[in-house]
Amino acid sequence: MTDPIAADKAHCWHPFTLQSEWCDPAHEPLMIVRGEGVWLFDSNGEKYLDGNSSIWTNIHGHCRPEIAEAIAKQAATLDHSSYLGFAHPLASELAEKLVFHFPKNTLERVFYSDNGSTAVEVALKMSIQSRMQTGQEKRTRFIAFDNAYHGDTLGAASLGGVNRFFSRFRNLGYDTQFVASIDALKFIDSSTVTAVVIEPLIQGVNEMRPWPKGMLRELREWTNKLGIHLILDEVMTGFGRTGTMFACQQENVAPDFLCLAKGLTGGTVPLAATLTTNAVYETFLGSSENAFYYGHSYTANPIGCAAAIASLQIFEDEKTLDLLPIKINFLEKQLAELKAKSKHIVEIRQCGLVAGIQLKPGLGIQTTLAVRNQGLLTRNILDTLVFMPPLCISLDEIEFAIDAIRKSV
Numbered sequence: 001m002t003d004p005i006a007a008d009k010a011h012c013w014h015p016f017t018l019q020s021e022w023c024d025p026a027h028e029p030l031m032i033v034r035g036e037g038v039w040l041f042d043s044n045g046e047k048y049l050d051g052n053s054s055i056w057t058n059i060h061g062h063c064r065p066e067i068a069e070a071i072a073k074q075a076a077t078l079d080h081s082s083y084l085g086f087a088h089p090l091a092s093e094l095a096e097k098l099v100f101h102f103p104k105n106t107l108e109r110v111f112y113s114d115n116g117s118t119a120v121e122v123a124l125k126m127s128i129q130s131r132m133q134t135g136q137e138k139r140t141r142f143i144a145f146d147n148a149y150h151g152d153t154l155g156a157a158s159l160g161g162v163n164r165f166f167s168r169f170r171n172l173g174y175d176t177q178f179v180a181s182i183d184a185l186k187f188i189d190s191s192t193v194t195a196v197v198i199e200p201l202i203q204g205v206n207e208m209r210p211w212p213k214g215m216l217r218e219l220r221e222w223t224n225k226l227g228i229h230l231i232l233d234e235v236m237t238g239f240g241r242t243g244t245m246f247a248c249q250q251e252n253v254a255p256d257f258l259c260l261a262k263g264l265t266g267g268t269v270p271l272a273a274t275l276t277t278n279a280v281y282e283t284f285l286g287s288s289e290n291a292f293y294y295g296h297s298y299t300a301n302p303i304g305c306a307a308a309i310a311s312l313q314i315f316e317d318e319k320t321l322d323l324l325p326i327k328i329n330f331l332e333k334q335l336a337e338l339k340a341k342s343k344h345i346v347e348i349r350q351c352g353l354v355a356g357i358q359l360k361p362g363l364g365i366q367t368t369l370a371v372r373n374q375g376l377l378t379r380n381i382l383d384t385l386v387f388m389p390p391l392c393i394s395l396d397e398i399e400f401a402i403d404a405i406r407k408s409v
Protein backbone atom coordinates (compact mmCIF):
# COMPACT_ATOMS: atom_id res chain seq x y z
CA MET A 1 0.00 0.00 0.00
CA THR A 2 1.05 3.60 -0.55
CA ASP A 3 1.33 5.94 2.41
CA PRO A 4 -1.97 5.66 4.36
CA ILE A 5 -2.45 9.42 4.39
CA ALA A 6 -1.99 9.59 0.62
CA ALA A 7 -4.44 6.71 0.16
CA ASP A 8 -6.91 8.42 2.51
CA LYS A 9 -6.73 11.66 0.60
CA ALA A 10 -7.03 9.83 -2.73
CA HIS A 11 -9.92 7.49 -1.89
CA CYS A 12 -11.62 8.06 1.47
CA TRP A 13 -14.51 10.33 2.34
CA HIS A 14 -14.99 11.35 5.99
CA PRO A 15 -18.28 12.08 7.76
CA PHE A 16 -19.32 15.68 8.46
CA THR A 17 -16.17 16.85 6.72
CA LEU A 18 -15.42 19.42 4.06
CA GLN A 19 -13.19 17.20 1.96
CA SER A 20 -11.47 20.07 0.16
CA GLU A 21 -10.10 21.24 3.52
CA TRP A 22 -9.31 17.71 4.65
CA CYS A 23 -7.35 16.91 1.49
CA ASP A 24 -5.46 20.19 1.48
CA PRO A 25 -1.73 19.37 1.32
CA ALA A 26 -1.21 21.44 4.49
CA HIS A 27 -3.64 19.25 6.47
CA GLU A 28 -1.96 16.34 8.22
CA PRO A 29 -4.67 14.09 9.62
CA LEU A 30 -3.89 12.07 12.74
CA MET A 31 -3.68 8.37 12.04
CA ILE A 32 -4.86 6.61 15.18
CA VAL A 33 -3.22 3.21 15.40
CA ARG A 34 -3.68 1.94 18.95
CA GLY A 35 -5.81 2.37 22.04
CA GLU A 36 -5.31 1.44 25.67
CA GLY A 37 -7.53 2.61 28.54
CA VAL A 38 -8.43 6.25 28.00
CA TRP A 39 -5.40 6.71 25.72
CA LEU A 40 -5.10 6.72 21.94
CA PHE A 41 -1.79 6.54 20.08
CA ASP A 42 -1.09 7.97 16.64
CA SER A 43 1.20 6.69 13.90
CA ASN A 44 4.01 8.92 15.18
CA GLY A 45 3.84 7.35 18.63
CA GLU A 46 2.17 10.40 20.22
CA LYS A 47 -0.28 9.68 23.03
CA TYR A 48 -3.62 11.43 23.56
CA LEU A 49 -6.34 11.21 26.16
CA ASP A 50 -9.60 10.25 24.40
CA GLY A 51 -11.66 13.19 25.71
CA ASN A 52 -14.54 12.51 23.33
CA SER A 53 -14.82 8.75 23.99
CA SER A 54 -14.18 8.18 20.28
CA ILE A 55 -17.32 10.04 19.28
CA TRP A 56 -19.26 9.16 22.45
CA THR A 57 -18.93 5.39 22.15
CA ASN A 58 -16.21 4.20 24.52
CA ILE A 59 -17.20 3.24 28.07
CA HIS A 60 -14.57 1.10 29.81
CA GLY A 61 -11.45 2.28 27.98
CA HIS A 62 -9.94 1.01 24.75
CA CYS A 63 -9.03 -2.61 24.10
CA ARG A 64 -10.33 -3.96 27.38
CA PRO A 65 -9.09 -7.56 27.49
CA GLU A 66 -12.49 -8.85 28.73
CA ILE A 67 -14.29 -7.41 25.69
CA ALA A 68 -11.48 -8.22 23.25
CA GLU A 69 -11.49 -11.83 24.43
CA ALA A 70 -15.27 -12.11 24.18
CA ILE A 71 -15.10 -10.78 20.62
CA ALA A 72 -12.24 -13.14 19.66
CA LYS A 73 -14.00 -16.13 21.19
CA GLN A 74 -17.28 -15.35 19.45
CA ALA A 75 -15.54 -14.69 16.11
CA ALA A 76 -14.06 -18.17 16.33
CA THR A 77 -17.36 -19.80 17.42
CA LEU A 78 -20.10 -18.17 15.39
CA ASP A 79 -19.26 -14.97 13.49
CA HIS A 80 -22.68 -14.29 12.07
CA SER A 81 -25.89 -16.07 11.28
CA SER A 82 -29.19 -14.71 10.11
CA TYR A 83 -31.56 -13.47 12.78
CA LEU A 84 -34.26 -13.71 10.15
CA GLY A 85 -35.55 -17.21 10.66
CA PHE A 86 -33.02 -18.24 13.34
CA ALA A 87 -32.12 -17.34 16.89
CA HIS A 88 -28.83 -17.44 18.76
CA PRO A 89 -28.14 -17.64 22.48
CA LEU A 90 -26.18 -14.41 22.89
CA ALA A 91 -28.97 -12.27 21.46
CA SER A 92 -31.36 -13.94 23.92
CA GLU A 93 -29.01 -13.35 26.83
CA LEU A 94 -28.39 -9.72 25.92
CA ALA A 95 -32.12 -8.99 25.54
CA GLU A 96 -32.77 -10.43 28.98
CA LYS A 97 -29.93 -8.35 30.46
CA LEU A 98 -31.16 -5.13 28.84
CA VAL A 99 -34.79 -5.38 29.90
CA PHE A 100 -33.65 -6.34 33.41
CA HIS A 101 -32.76 -2.67 33.97
CA PHE A 102 -36.39 -1.57 33.70
CA PRO A 103 -39.40 -2.17 35.93
CA LYS A 104 -41.61 -5.15 35.07
CA ASN A 105 -44.31 -4.46 32.50
CA THR A 106 -42.44 -1.54 31.00
CA LEU A 107 -39.77 -2.28 28.37
CA GLU A 108 -39.98 -6.01 27.63
CA ARG A 109 -39.03 -6.48 23.97
CA VAL A 110 -35.75 -5.87 22.17
CA PHE A 111 -35.36 -5.28 18.43
CA TYR A 112 -31.73 -5.26 17.27
CA SER A 113 -30.13 -3.18 14.53
CA ASP A 114 -26.76 -1.66 13.73
CA ASN A 115 -26.39 1.95 14.87
CA GLY A 116 -28.09 4.86 16.56
CA SER A 117 -29.87 6.07 13.45
CA THR A 118 -31.39 2.66 12.78
CA ALA A 119 -32.35 2.29 16.46
CA VAL A 120 -34.37 5.50 16.01
CA GLU A 121 -35.74 4.43 12.59
CA VAL A 122 -37.04 1.23 14.17
CA ALA A 123 -38.86 3.15 16.90
CA LEU A 124 -40.40 5.58 14.39
CA LYS A 125 -41.64 2.82 12.08
CA MET A 126 -42.94 0.72 14.95
CA SER A 127 -44.83 3.69 16.36
CA ILE A 128 -46.48 4.53 13.03
CA GLN A 129 -47.27 0.93 12.11
CA SER A 130 -48.77 0.18 15.52
CA ARG A 131 -51.17 3.11 14.95
CA MET A 132 -52.23 1.64 11.61
CA GLN A 133 -53.01 -1.65 13.32
CA THR A 134 -55.09 -0.15 16.10
CA GLY A 135 -57.45 2.12 14.16
CA GLN A 136 -55.40 5.26 14.81
CA GLU A 137 -54.33 5.90 11.21
CA LYS A 138 -54.57 9.64 11.77
CA ARG A 139 -51.63 9.56 14.13
CA THR A 140 -48.84 10.01 11.59
CA ARG A 141 -46.87 12.99 12.88
CA PHE A 142 -43.90 13.23 15.20
CA ILE A 143 -42.89 15.92 17.63
CA ALA A 144 -39.21 16.62 18.08
CA PHE A 145 -37.28 19.37 19.82
CA ASP A 146 -35.43 22.28 18.30
CA ASN A 147 -31.74 21.47 17.82
CA ALA A 148 -32.31 17.76 18.44
CA TYR A 149 -30.06 15.13 16.88
CA HIS A 150 -31.33 11.61 16.24
CA GLY A 151 -29.09 10.34 13.44
CA ASP A 152 -28.55 10.77 9.73
CA THR A 153 -30.67 8.22 7.87
CA LEU A 154 -33.58 9.96 6.22
CA GLY A 155 -36.25 9.05 8.77
CA ALA A 156 -34.06 9.91 11.76
CA ALA A 157 -32.87 13.05 9.99
CA SER A 158 -36.44 14.31 9.63
CA LEU A 159 -36.49 14.55 13.43
CA GLY A 160 -33.20 16.42 13.46
CA GLY A 161 -33.56 19.97 14.66
CA VAL A 162 -30.00 21.09 13.91
CA ASN A 163 -30.67 23.28 10.91
CA ARG A 164 -27.14 23.33 9.51
CA PHE A 165 -27.32 19.54 9.05
CA PHE A 166 -30.93 18.85 8.33
CA SER A 167 -32.86 21.77 6.87
CA ARG A 168 -32.11 20.74 3.26
CA PHE A 169 -33.68 17.29 3.80
CA ARG A 170 -36.50 18.31 6.08
CA ASN A 171 -39.34 17.96 3.56
CA LEU A 172 -38.30 14.49 2.46
CA GLY A 173 -38.92 12.50 5.62
CA TYR A 174 -41.52 12.21 8.34
CA ASP A 175 -44.00 14.96 9.06
CA THR A 176 -42.40 16.45 12.15
CA GLN A 177 -43.33 19.41 14.25
CA PHE A 178 -40.51 21.03 16.20
CA VAL A 179 -40.97 22.63 19.59
CA ALA A 180 -38.53 24.61 21.71
CA SER A 181 -39.74 23.43 25.08
CA ILE A 182 -42.38 21.46 26.86
CA ASP A 183 -44.51 24.60 27.26
CA ALA A 184 -44.98 24.76 23.48
CA LEU A 185 -46.79 21.41 23.55
CA LYS A 186 -49.91 23.14 24.89
CA PHE A 187 -50.49 24.71 21.49
CA ILE A 188 -50.23 21.52 19.46
CA ASP A 189 -52.95 19.50 17.73
CA SER A 190 -52.07 16.29 19.54
CA SER A 191 -54.72 14.11 17.87
CA THR A 192 -52.51 13.50 14.81
CA VAL A 193 -49.30 12.88 16.75
CA THR A 194 -47.98 9.35 17.10
CA ALA A 195 -44.86 10.03 19.17
CA VAL A 196 -42.60 12.59 20.80
CA VAL A 197 -38.88 11.98 20.43
CA ILE A 198 -36.32 13.40 22.80
CA GLU A 199 -32.73 13.00 23.99
CA PRO A 200 -33.41 12.68 27.74
CA LEU A 201 -31.66 14.93 30.31
CA ILE A 202 -29.24 16.47 27.79
CA GLN A 203 -29.10 17.28 24.09
CA GLY A 204 -25.70 16.19 22.78
CA VAL A 205 -25.12 17.70 19.37
CA ASN A 206 -26.86 20.87 20.54
CA GLU A 207 -23.61 21.85 22.28
CA MET A 208 -24.35 19.69 25.35
CA ARG A 209 -27.44 21.43 26.67
CA PRO A 210 -29.15 19.86 29.68
CA TRP A 211 -32.94 20.04 29.99
CA PRO A 212 -34.54 21.52 33.12
CA LYS A 213 -34.92 19.06 36.01
CA GLY A 214 -38.30 17.32 35.99
CA MET A 215 -38.94 18.04 32.31
CA LEU A 216 -38.74 14.39 31.26
CA ARG A 217 -41.20 13.35 33.97
CA GLU A 218 -43.57 16.10 32.83
CA LEU A 219 -43.25 15.02 29.20
CA ARG A 220 -44.06 11.41 30.17
CA GLU A 221 -47.20 12.60 31.98
CA TRP A 222 -48.27 14.69 29.00
CA THR A 223 -47.78 11.82 26.51
CA ASN A 224 -49.57 9.36 28.80
CA LYS A 225 -52.53 11.66 29.17
CA LEU A 226 -52.92 12.05 25.39
CA GLY A 227 -52.03 8.51 24.29
CA ILE A 228 -48.86 9.62 22.52
CA HIS A 229 -45.77 7.41 22.43
CA LEU A 230 -42.62 8.62 24.13
CA ILE A 231 -39.44 7.67 22.25
CA LEU A 232 -36.26 8.20 24.25
CA ASP A 233 -33.11 8.45 22.22
CA GLU A 234 -30.47 7.28 24.71
CA VAL A 235 -27.91 6.62 22.01
CA MET A 236 -25.57 9.10 23.71
CA THR A 237 -26.88 9.12 27.29
CA GLY A 238 -27.12 5.34 27.72
CA PHE A 239 -24.67 3.17 29.66
CA GLY A 240 -23.71 5.42 32.52
CA ARG A 241 -22.78 8.69 30.81
CA THR A 242 -25.16 10.77 32.90
CA GLY A 243 -24.39 8.96 36.17
CA THR A 244 -27.08 6.27 36.02
CA MET A 245 -27.22 3.31 33.65
CA PHE A 246 -29.86 5.14 31.60
CA ALA A 247 -30.74 8.82 31.80
CA CYS A 248 -34.48 8.14 32.08
CA GLN A 249 -33.93 6.38 35.41
CA GLN A 250 -33.08 9.73 37.01
CA GLU A 251 -36.68 10.87 36.55
CA ASN A 252 -38.27 7.46 37.01
CA VAL A 253 -39.54 7.46 33.48
CA ALA A 254 -40.14 4.38 31.37
CA PRO A 255 -40.73 5.28 27.71
CA ASP A 256 -42.67 3.39 25.03
CA PHE A 257 -39.45 3.08 23.04
CA LEU A 258 -35.82 3.31 24.14
CA CYS A 259 -33.08 3.62 21.53
CA LEU A 260 -29.59 2.36 22.37
CA ALA A 261 -26.38 2.14 20.34
CA LYS A 262 -23.01 3.91 20.83
CA GLY A 263 -22.02 2.55 24.27
CA LEU A 264 -23.94 -0.72 23.98
CA THR A 265 -20.82 -2.73 23.08
CA GLY A 266 -18.59 -0.59 25.29
CA GLY A 267 -17.62 1.27 22.13
CA THR A 268 -16.06 -1.66 20.28
CA VAL A 269 -18.23 -2.88 17.41
CA PRO A 270 -21.50 -1.55 15.96
CA LEU A 271 -24.73 -2.81 17.50
CA ALA A 272 -28.01 -1.14 18.39
CA ALA A 273 -31.20 -2.04 20.18
CA THR A 274 -34.68 -0.57 20.31
CA LEU A 275 -36.59 -1.59 23.41
CA THR A 276 -40.36 -1.41 23.56
CA THR A 277 -43.37 -2.41 25.64
CA ASN A 278 -45.62 -5.42 25.35
CA ALA A 279 -48.48 -3.03 24.58
CA VAL A 280 -46.72 -1.93 21.39
CA TYR A 281 -45.46 -5.44 20.62
CA GLU A 282 -48.93 -6.95 20.84
CA THR A 283 -50.24 -4.71 18.06
CA PHE A 284 -47.89 -6.60 15.71
CA LEU A 285 -49.41 -10.03 16.42
CA GLY A 286 -52.16 -12.02 14.70
CA SER A 287 -52.52 -11.51 10.96
CA SER A 288 -49.38 -11.78 8.80
CA GLU A 289 -49.94 -8.22 7.61
CA ASN A 290 -49.26 -7.13 11.16
CA ALA A 291 -45.63 -8.30 11.14
CA PHE A 292 -42.88 -5.72 11.40
CA TYR A 293 -41.31 -5.97 7.96
CA TYR A 294 -38.02 -4.41 8.83
CA GLY A 295 -34.51 -5.71 9.37
CA HIS A 296 -30.86 -5.51 8.43
CA SER A 297 -28.49 -8.26 7.28
CA TYR A 298 -26.43 -7.97 10.45
CA THR A 299 -29.37 -7.79 12.86
CA ALA A 300 -28.28 -9.14 16.28
CA ASN A 301 -24.77 -9.91 15.08
CA PRO A 302 -23.34 -12.47 17.54
CA ILE A 303 -19.95 -10.74 17.83
CA GLY A 304 -21.71 -7.49 18.71
CA CYS A 305 -23.88 -9.27 21.26
CA ALA A 306 -20.81 -10.92 22.81
CA ALA A 307 -19.13 -7.52 23.13
CA ALA A 308 -22.26 -6.00 24.71
CA ILE A 309 -22.59 -8.81 27.24
CA ALA A 310 -18.90 -8.46 28.15
CA SER A 311 -19.35 -4.71 28.59
CA LEU A 312 -22.37 -5.19 30.88
CA GLN A 313 -20.31 -7.73 32.85
CA ILE A 314 -17.63 -5.09 33.45
CA PHE A 315 -20.34 -2.75 34.79
CA GLU A 316 -21.16 -5.45 37.34
CA ASP A 317 -17.63 -6.61 38.17
CA GLU A 318 -16.12 -3.16 38.55
CA LYS A 319 -19.20 -1.43 39.96
CA THR A 320 -18.65 1.17 37.26
CA LEU A 321 -21.76 3.14 38.23
CA ASP A 322 -20.83 3.25 41.94
CA LEU A 323 -17.50 4.84 41.06
CA LEU A 324 -19.09 7.63 39.03
CA PRO A 325 -20.29 10.11 41.70
CA ILE A 326 -16.72 10.83 42.86
CA LYS A 327 -15.55 11.37 39.29
CA ILE A 328 -18.56 13.53 38.41
CA ASN A 329 -18.07 15.74 41.48
CA PHE A 330 -14.34 16.01 40.85
CA LEU A 331 -14.98 17.04 37.25
CA GLU A 332 -17.54 19.60 38.40
CA LYS A 333 -15.03 21.20 40.79
CA GLN A 334 -12.25 21.16 38.20
CA LEU A 335 -14.50 22.78 35.61
CA ALA A 336 -15.68 25.45 38.05
CA GLU A 337 -12.05 26.35 38.84
CA LEU A 338 -11.21 26.35 35.16
CA LYS A 339 -14.03 28.77 34.43
CA ALA A 340 -13.16 31.02 37.36
CA LYS A 341 -9.63 31.42 36.01
CA SER A 342 -10.40 31.93 32.33
CA LYS A 343 -12.02 34.95 30.78
CA HIS A 344 -12.48 32.98 27.54
CA ILE A 345 -15.00 30.55 29.01
CA VAL A 346 -18.58 31.75 28.88
CA GLU A 347 -20.42 28.81 30.46
CA ILE A 348 -19.90 25.26 31.66
CA ARG A 349 -22.68 22.73 31.12
CA GLN A 350 -22.43 19.31 32.71
CA CYS A 351 -24.60 16.24 33.09
CA GLY A 352 -22.81 13.29 34.68
CA LEU A 353 -19.52 12.70 32.91
CA VAL A 354 -20.64 14.75 29.91
CA ALA A 355 -19.46 18.34 29.78
CA GLY A 356 -19.71 21.21 27.35
CA ILE A 357 -17.30 24.10 27.81
CA GLN A 358 -18.75 27.08 26.02
CA LEU A 359 -16.01 29.40 24.80
CA LYS A 360 -16.16 32.98 23.54
CA PRO A 361 -17.33 33.16 19.91
CA GLY A 362 -14.73 32.01 17.40
CA LEU A 363 -12.56 30.02 19.80
CA GLY A 364 -13.97 26.51 19.23
CA ILE A 365 -11.81 25.06 16.50
CA GLN A 366 -8.65 26.83 17.67
CA THR A 367 -9.07 25.38 21.14
CA THR A 368 -9.61 21.86 19.80
CA LEU A 369 -6.28 22.12 17.97
CA ALA A 370 -4.55 23.66 20.97
CA VAL A 371 -5.66 20.94 23.42
CA ARG A 372 -4.45 18.32 20.94
CA ASN A 373 -0.95 19.73 21.31
CA GLN A 374 -1.40 19.26 25.06
CA GLY A 375 -2.28 15.59 24.60
CA LEU A 376 -6.08 15.77 24.70
CA LEU A 377 -8.22 14.65 21.78
CA THR A 378 -11.73 16.01 21.59
CA ARG A 379 -14.01 17.98 19.31
CA ASN A 380 -15.73 21.31 19.46
CA ILE A 381 -19.35 21.73 18.50
CA LEU A 382 -19.35 25.31 17.23
CA ASP A 383 -17.74 27.14 20.17
CA THR A 384 -18.40 24.47 22.75
CA LEU A 385 -15.54 22.14 23.61
CA VAL A 386 -16.83 18.67 24.48
CA PHE A 387 -15.34 16.70 27.33
CA MET A 388 -16.91 13.26 27.54
CA PRO A 389 -14.27 10.75 28.60
CA PRO A 390 -14.67 6.98 28.96
CA LEU A 391 -16.28 6.16 32.33
CA CYS A 392 -13.13 4.34 33.45
CA ILE A 393 -11.16 7.61 33.57
CA SER A 394 -9.23 8.17 36.81
CA LEU A 395 -9.19 11.41 38.82
CA ASP A 396 -5.58 12.00 37.74
CA GLU A 397 -6.57 11.61 34.12
CA ILE A 398 -9.46 14.07 34.57
CA GLU A 399 -6.95 16.50 36.06
CA PHE A 400 -4.62 15.95 33.10
CA ALA A 401 -7.43 16.73 30.65
CA ILE A 402 -8.61 19.87 32.47
CA ASP A 403 -5.01 21.01 32.71
CA ALA A 404 -4.64 20.60 28.95
CA ILE A 405 -7.72 22.76 28.47
CA ARG A 406 -6.47 25.36 30.99
CA LYS A 407 -3.14 25.70 29.18
CA SER A 408 -4.92 26.02 25.85
CA VAL A 409 -7.61 28.58 26.65
Ligand SMILES: *Cc1c(COP(=O)(O)O)cnc(C)c1O
Pocket: 056, 115, 116, 117, 118, 120, 149, 150, 151, 152, 199, 204, 205, 233, 234, 235, 236, 237, 261, 262
Ligand atom coordinates in the same frame (compact mmCIF):
# COMPACT_ATOMS: atom_id res chain seq x y z
C1 LIG B 1 -24.90 9.52 17.70
C2 LIG B 1 -26.34 9.70 17.95
C3 LIG B 1 -27.30 9.14 17.08
C4 LIG B 1 -26.91 8.42 15.83
O1 LIG B 1 -26.18 7.27 16.07
P1 LIG B 1 -25.27 6.66 14.90
O2 LIG B 1 -24.75 5.40 15.46
O3 LIG B 1 -24.20 7.69 14.63
O4 LIG B 1 -26.14 6.47 13.72
C5 LIG B 1 -28.62 9.28 17.40
N1 LIG B 1 -29.01 9.95 18.50
C6 LIG B 1 -28.14 10.50 19.35
C7 LIG B 1 -28.63 11.19 20.57
C8 LIG B 1 -26.77 10.40 19.10
O5 LIG B 1 -25.89 10.98 19.93
